[in-house]
Amino acid sequence: MTAAQNWRTTLRGALLTARKDRDTTRVAALRSALSAIDNAETPDGVGVDAPSSEAIAGGVVGLGAAEVARRELSDEQIRTLLRTEVDERLSAAEQFTAAGHPERAAALRAEATVLTDLLGDV
16 A cells, blocks of 8 residues: 555545544545645646547547556655645634634634644554
């Protein structure tokens, strides 16, 4: 099992539990973490070597012809990504506090705590 698969399994299990518990803060943080991993695995500027479709602009011919391999992230890359997610939430929380929105700031800090706890668990 790759690091990304291990993280996805852990995050999806935690997400299922959070959804059952109706814990909206955990749900939001876990969904965001899964999305961040998916986005980070997106390959950069990969060209597809397949015949072009004459019927669909920009399309290619052949089942799976446009499929490209996703990047494989290491455990440390995923941890760095999640730490960045935590830092972004804490920074945004400071901005919301300064702007007089303490409720939103508290929600962001709670999400940051969820992700921080998760980093210690895996």
